[in-house]
Amino acid sequence: MEAFLFIPCLVEHVLPQVGEATTAVLVRAGLTPVLPKGQTCCGQFAYKRGRADLVRPLARRFVEIFQDAPVVVCPSGSCTAMVRRYPSLFAKDDPFREQAAQVAAKTFELGQFLVERLGLTDLGARWDLTAALHGSCQTTRVLGAGSATEALLAKVAGLTLVPLARPERCCGFGGAFSIDYPEASEAIVAEKIDDIVASGAEAVITAEPSCLLNIASAMAKRDLPIKALHLAEVLAGEGI
Amino acid sequence: MTKTAHDFAKASAKALGDRQSRAILHKAIGHIRVLRQRSVNAMPDFAERQARAVAVRDKTLAKLPELLEKLEASVTAAGGRVHYAETAETAAKLVAGILAERGVRLVVKGKSMVSEEMGLNEVLEAAGIEAVETDLGEYIIQLAGQRPSHILAPALHVSKEQVSDLFARKFGRTSTDIPEMTRIARDSLRQKFLAADAGITGCNIAIAETGTVTVLENEGNIRLSGSCPPIHIALMTLEKVVETLADAAVVLDILPPAATGQTLPVHLSFFTGARREGERDGPREMHLVILDNGRSDILADPKLRSILRCIRCGACLNVCPVYQSVGGHAYGTVYPGPMGSVISPLLKDNPGDPRQPFACTHCAACSEACPAGIDHPALLQELRRRVSETETDLPVAAFNLLARHPLLFGGAAAVGRLFDPKLREVAAVAPDAPVGRFLRCREFPGLARPFSRRFKALARRLKRLQGGRA
Numbered sequence: 001m002e003a004f005l006f007i008p009c010l011v012e013h014v015l016p017q018v019g020e021a022t023t024a025v026l027v028r029a030g031l032t033p034v035l036p037k038g039q040t041c042c043g044q045f046a047y048k049r050g051r052a053d054l055v056r057p058l059a060r061r062f063v064e065i066f067q068d069a070p071v072v073v074c075p076s077g078s079c080t081a082m083v084r085r086y087p088s089l090f091a092k093d094d095p096f097r098e099q100a101a102q103v104a105a106k107t108f109e110l111g112q113f114l115v116e117r118l119g120l121t122d123l124g125a126r127w128d129l130t131a132a133l134h135g136s137c138q139t140t141r142v143l144g145a146g147s148a149t150e151a152l153l154a155k156v157a158g159l160t161l162v163p164l165a166r167p168e169r170c171c172g173f174g175g176a177f178s179i180d181y182p183e184a185s186e187a188i189v190a191e192k193i194d195d196i197v198a199s200g201a202e203a204v205i206t207a208e209p210s211c212l213l214n215i216a217s218a219m220a221k222r223d224l225p226i227k228a229l230h231l232a233e234v235l236a237g238e239g240i
Numbered sequence: 241m242t243k244t245a246h247d248f249a250k251a252s253a254k255a256l257g258d259r260q261s262r263a264i265l266h267k268a269i270g271h272i273r274v275l276r277q278r279s280v281n282a283m284p285d286f287a288e289r290q291a292r293a294v295a296v297r298d299k300t301l302a303k304l305p306e307l308l309e310k311l312e313a314s315v316t317a318a319g320g321r322v323h324y325a326e327t328a329e330t331a332a333k334l335v336a337g338i339l340a341e342r343g344v345r346l347v348v349k350g351k352s353m354v355s356e357e358m359g360l361n362e363v364l365e366a367a368g369i370e371a372v373e374t375d376l377g378e379y380i381i382q383l384a385g386q387r388p389s390h391i392l393a394p395a396l397h398v399s400k401e402q403v404s405d406l407f408a409r410k411f412g413r414t415s416t417d418i419p420e421m422t423r424i425a426r427d428s429l430r431q432k433f434l435a436a437d438a439g440i441t442g443c444n445i446a447i448a449e450t451g452t453v454t455v456l457e458n459e460g461n462i463r464l465s466g467s468c469p470p471i472h473i474a475l476m477t478l479e480k481v482v483e484t485l486a487d488a489a490v491v492l493d494i495l496p497p498a499a500t501g502q503t504l505p506v507h508l509s510f511f512t513g514a515r516r517e518g519e520r521d522g523p524r525e526m527h528l529v530i531l532d533n534g535r536s537d538i539l540a541d542p543k544l545r546s547i548l549r550c551i552r553c554g555a556c557l558n559v560c561p562v563y564q565s566v567g568g569h570a571y572g573t574v575y576p577g578p579m580g581s582v583i584s585p586l587l588k589d590n591p592g593d594p595r596q597p598f599a600c601t602h603c604a605a606c607s608e609a610c611p612a613g614i615d616h617p618a619l620l621q622e623l624r625r626r627v628s629e630t631e632t633d634l635p636v637a638a639f640n641l642l643a644r645h646p647l648l649f650g651g652a653a654a655v656g657r658l659f660d661p662k663l664r665e666v667a668a669v670a671p672d673a674p675v676g677r678f679l680r681c682r683e684f685p686g687l688a689r690p691f692s693r694r695f696k697a698l699a700r701r702l703k704r705l706q707g708g709r710a
Binding site: 005007009011012013014015016019020023024027028033035037038039040041043045046047048049050051052054055057058061137138141142168169170172173174175176177178179180181182183184185186187188189190191213214216217218220221 | 561600
């Protein structure tokens with residue numbers, strides 16, 4: 001089966017390794033990844049600034065690009081949650097609402113797709129690592145895909161997950177929040193990093209590219225020797 | 241209003257600079273959250289309790305005007321008097337008027353956020369009436385000349401040692417032993433209870449069918465405030481009413497566990513009217529002041545109405561990463577945290593920072609914790625929409641224009657890659673530019689060769705590998 005890749009702009013331009021790992025994982029799961037052209041941004045940035053009006057044209061583009069896909073897979077919980085929200089942005093009597101609902105219903109976050117749609121948890125990955133899992137608010141609370149992430153990581157050979165204090169707590173990124181309220185964002189990510197350091201983990205794993213970017217770049221500023229990995233990278237295993 | 245709007249960004253940055261207060265807040269909130277988790281875990285039926293409570297709150301809101309009429313009739317029948325106030329200011333004047341008319345000089349107050357909303361203490365002081373807060377936390381705050389930082393635990397941001405210093409200054413007695421400090425406060429407060437001409441309390445739930453004001457507390461000071469002095473004035477906002485005693489019980493099923501992790505509080509008081517013929521105690525006069533302050537408009541607004549389900553348990557504050565970091569004072573409003581960020585901008589007096597709804601990371605911990613089923617992120621989203629209608633958001637507009645045209649989008653990223661090494665320098669010389677603000681605590685991650693340009697070769701390579709393995 002073909003799986004259409006929905007690559008968030010952050011992955012396309014800043015974290016391409018996450019896209020590569022996602023591709024590798026899908027191939028390993030027996031699928032043929034397809035990358036449709038013309039993808040940009042799902043509209044989350046504008047949506048969270050209260051500008052649903054600006055999201056609508058992006059939602060229309062997205063639906064056009066993906067309407068013929070058998071399934072759409074995305075390595076981001078927050079972008080998937082945004083697409084799931086598309087139908088609600090259109091009036092009840094707008095015929096486009098139904099089209100958006102069809103595309104939303106077949107769009108999945110990577111872990112959710114593997115576990116809930118394919119029934120796969122063991123992808124044969126191996127990574128000798130002691131790591132902490134950062135659940136990501138959008139993936140767990142908003143999308144409800146947290147248990148899929150955990151089920152997949154539980155089957156990675158060599159991986160030891162250590163508990164993180166307050167695993168449910170936000171990393172403080174929040175998109176524009178990090179720019180509008182830099183001091184608060186700093187305070188929140190600092191606590192997250194303190195928790196990661198205290199866990200004794202060699203790496204932190206998350207299914208959300210924006211949390212990954214936030215935590216990784218804040219750890220880099222402190223020169224911490226702790227890796228930050230996306231779920232897809234762990235599932236692809238060392239050295240794809 | 242001529243007041244300049246509060247600036248949450250500035251106030252929170254300042255609050256974050258105070259390391260000592262942050263550490264105190266951190267410890268205190270951690271403690272509350274452990275208590276709550278323990279109690280909710282011990283209640284296997286919490287979800288059902290929650291569902292029943294949401295149903296009761298919604299039923300109440302659906303017929304609020306009718307229930308308020310019923311409440312007024314019942315309070316009047318029980319010998320009390322009901323007063324309506326449109327704004328916080330008129331409410332405070334109304335209360336001051338009732339007290340002045342009766343020559344009241346000293347009032348004891350049980351903790352009430354509505355009283356804070358009214359700015360009552362200042363109005364009473366101006367009228368020459370001494371108002372003494374009797375909730376221990378609120379008393380500490382009053383002695384220190386501060387404002388509550390949490391809707392339930394007003395002195396959450398104050399340490400034991402700070403209270404000890406404060407008591408030493410105010411009473412000439414001190415200790416860092418909590419029971420001893422409580423005794424010091426009690427010695428002072430007990431005199432006030434006995435001497436007070438009137439008592440003012442809040443109201444957690446007003447029961448329409450019986451005219452009963454229900455109050456939850458752990459210290460007994462509210463019960464004393466409402467029953468000891470000859471006049472009792474209870475303050476409520478109009479959404480606090482429920483229809484029946486049974487409905488009140490449904491709300492009581494979730495309020496203490498969500499608020500303090502208790503099954504029931506130490507004191508649960510039901511005040512119904514004034515002293516009746518032949519009764520030996522209780523206030524001779526009872527007044528119930530019902531404040532609107534913008535809530536009728538919220539009720540009439542289907543997109544925001546659900547915030548009136550709020551039962552003031554404080555659970556959303558205790559889980560909010562922003563509140564936990566900056567503390568309650570940074571909000572500059574009576575109600576902080578997620579519930580405050582929704583309701584404050586809608587109140588007629590002191591709405592706070594108009595951009596408050598943006599000061600959120602969208603983590604949804606608030607809605608998960610809310611026992612009344614309020615979807616704060618959705619409500620904040622609606623408020624953001626309303627704010628953004630009145631302004632031009634250039635970065636978002638520009639970003640979205642690019643996002644509608646993939647060539648431009650890719651082109652902009654290519655230009656960005658060209659200037660990539662320079663962006664770090666921009667951050668150094670312009671810390672207030674967006675890049676600088678982002679890089680305040682982060683290393684610049686850099687723009688990479690796009691994934692889409694790597695995809696074809698990668699997919700081919702993987703297919704070969706896959707084929708080889710099969």
